[in-house]
Amino acid sequence: MIGVVIRKELLEVRRSPILLLSMASLPATVVAVPIALLAWLVRAAPEQALLFVQDVYGVRESAGVAAGIASVLARNWLPMFLVLPIFLAVLLAAQSIGGERERRTLEPLLATPVSTLSIVAGKSVAAMVPALAITWIAAALFCLGIDAVAGHMLLPDSAWLFGTLALSPLLALFGNATAVVVSSRVLDPRAAQNLAATTVLPLLALLVFQLAGRIALGPRFYFALAAGVAAADVALIAIAVRLFDREKLLTR
Amino acid sequence: MAAIEADALAKSFGGRPACREISFTVERGEVFGLLGPNGAGKTTTLRMLAGLYAPDAGAARVAGYPITPGRPGGPELRARVGLLTESPGFYDRLTARENLMYFARLQKAREPARRCGALLDRFALREHADRPFAELSRGMKQKLAIARALVHDPDVILLDEPTVGLDPEATREVRNVVAQLAADHATIVLCTHHLEEVERLCSRAAFIAGRLVAIHEIRRGSLLRIELAAPFAPDGVRALCHSLRLSGSTLLIEPRAEVPEIVAALVRAGARIAEVAPHRDPLEDAWLQLLAEARER
Structure with missing residues (x-):
């Protein structure tokens, strides 16, 4: 039954150009803007840019201006790619579950013999697969772009590999489970989406502090984050399955 | 079962x-x-x-x-x-x-x-x-x-x-x-x-x-309500009806024949007819009564 739900959910996503556009716009920005900025800085103001990264980040890059700035981006831009799986999963999951109520498809869906666990799992997988696929494609493009501008292979390093391959799935699950929990309590899918999306704020704050040179997130932080998110995932899934009760959903 | x-x-x-x-x-x-x-x-x-x-x-x-x-x-x-x-x-x-x-x-x-x-x-x-x-x-x-x-x-x-x-x-x-x-x-x-x-x-x-x-x-079949202007013995039209009930000046008929045929037979038999109308199904009466009771509550 999970397969039936997943297939239908993915078909709906494919048929929604606005949703696809909104899903593609953030990753495109996250990839294109820093690389374009990097390329522009290297040409327009190379000395000032190098001085800036030396002052703020203490970078001493012997391979040149482009490599110096690229290494800063490579080191500091990873949190943005950790925001993506959460944000994209929330975007899809809040629509798919809250949308059922809004389109009044919830009652006929719950009237079938399919279990609530299958519905939650099917919708979750259908939200996480595109979120992860887009994140991985965006990360690969970013790595290629940075390497091209730097002139040698900077990315992916071990932090990027761990972040995108291990941490991203955990974060996508976190975003999805949060959206399921929120949309089982909040009637309006857009409100549920906005509320669930606020979970990216701590990561964005870390990104801002790191870009400002105030903190430097290292492997220990990413391991700790992975452990914390995994624990939160288990708790959120348990809550989501308990909240996804036929009667409670129909009477809210 | x-x-x-x-x-x-x-x-x-x-x-x-x-x-x-x-x-x-x-x-x-x-x-x-x-x-x-x-x-x-x-x-x-x-x-x-x-x-x-x-x-x-x-x-x-x-x-x-x-x-x-x-x-x-x-x-x-x-x-x-x-x-x-x-x-x-x-x-x-x-x-x-x-x-x-x-x-x-x-x-x-x-x-x-x-x-x-x-x-x-x-x-x-x-x-x-x-x-x-x-x-x-x-x-x-x-x-x-x-x-x-x-x-x-x-x-x-x-x-x-x-x-x-x-x-x-x-x-x-x-x-x-x-x-x-x-x-x-x-x-x-x-x-x-x-x-x-x-x-x-x-x-x-x-x-x-x-x-x-x-x-x-639910009773199937539509009833015909005929209001009589004067007392009348309806035995002569029984053959045209599945059922026939006289209550005061109201004659309730479950017609076997077409309505004009029944009315013509009644007139021939000497009935003075004041009104002919379809009789409301008892369901509607019960429904209206229920609504009135629900509103009172």
């Missing part, structure tokens, strides 16, 4: 009772009506029978599967029940066929593609099958929703307000579909505000107003 046995079902939400003392049985092949004003507990009753709500008290058996307090019907029950919800509830971007196939698979229908094709044909939706659901007319959407309720060949069909919000043409279409199902001896519980639907399709109807008020047997 009856298809549905409900015994003193009760349900409340947040301490507010939605319905109580709901008891009735529906035999296999029977079309049973649920009538009542808005908020009377009809949909709550239907949802309990569909395995969506657990009753607070009472018990029921639907298609042989039990519903007990705190325990709604399980997946086996839901697999044997077809529910038409008040709103069609489909996915706008999927086509009619994709929508129907999705629910057929969730309902574990045998040979879902063939079953869906047959239902699309039966409800004259074949040529619209590959259009997105959002582009279908209200009548088509409702017919598709009825097809979904039948897609797994259920033992019991629960129809919640099948014609609500439809234009007259779509209403007629949907009523014909339900009449077809009734003629095929499907077991149906029809929840509606429309008396004519119940009169036309149901053999019995339960009046619900927070609790079960009465179960009414």
